[in-house]
Amino acid sequence: MDNEKLNLPQYDIPDDMQNVVAITTLDRLYNWGRRSSVWPLMFGLACCAIEMIAAQAARYDMARFGMEVMRPTPRQADLMLVSGTVTKKMVPAIVRLYNQMPEPKYVVAMGACASGGGPFKEGYNVVAGIDKFIPVDVYIPGCPPTPQALIAGLIKLQEKIDKESLKKVRWYRKGPDAVEIPVPILGPDLIDPRRSAEIKQIAATLAVKEGAS
Secondary structure (H helix, E strand, O other): OOHHHHOOOOOOOOHHHOOOOOOOOHHHHHHHHHHOOOOEEOOEOOOHHHHHHHHHOOOOOHHHHOOOOOEOOHHHOOEEEEEOOOEOOOHHHHHHHHHHOOOOOEEEEEOHHHHHOHHHOOOOOEOOOHHHOOOOOEEEOOOOOOHHHHHHHHHHHHHHHHOOOOOOOHHHOOOOOOOOOOOOEEOOOEEOHHHHHHHHHHHHHHHHHHHHO
16 A cells, blocks of 8 residues: 555654554545556557557556556446547447446547547548547547557546545436437448537528528
């Protein structure tokens, strides 16, 4: 147990009781447990996934941060590492996987492509950032980011977890369960159901203009 992260700084524990007694809050204890056992989803899209695999290997050893268990199923994961180019064909699968992950869950956009489209941003089949469809907690720049950059991003995620409160996080709020993100529809183009009202309005405006002409 790391007392520096768990103990409240305003309380002094005698030297002979160090690593035996901890004075803390429920939030701090809960967050300490979660930050120390983040389970990433084994999910690679393109070249950034090679660096993600390297970060898991012995040289960089992500197990030092409690992240050694790469899960093969979203039901057992609480972190999605979106590593690589996000194509329109892949977005519906990503959203489905995100919806299947239990709360609390987090998303890290690894690399320029996952963060904003990267060098393929103008491509007809590439999405300019996965945050257009699912919420992102940490962005890691690079093309591709190094394993050290990925580890630095994961440490930022741990720092974000440290600041959360059981009273404020969405998964412990009273009321109806969180609504799942609608899965985008892949047709001639990628359609986000959340923009259906906007799309209908634009279509109606174009129809009026065509009728007037």
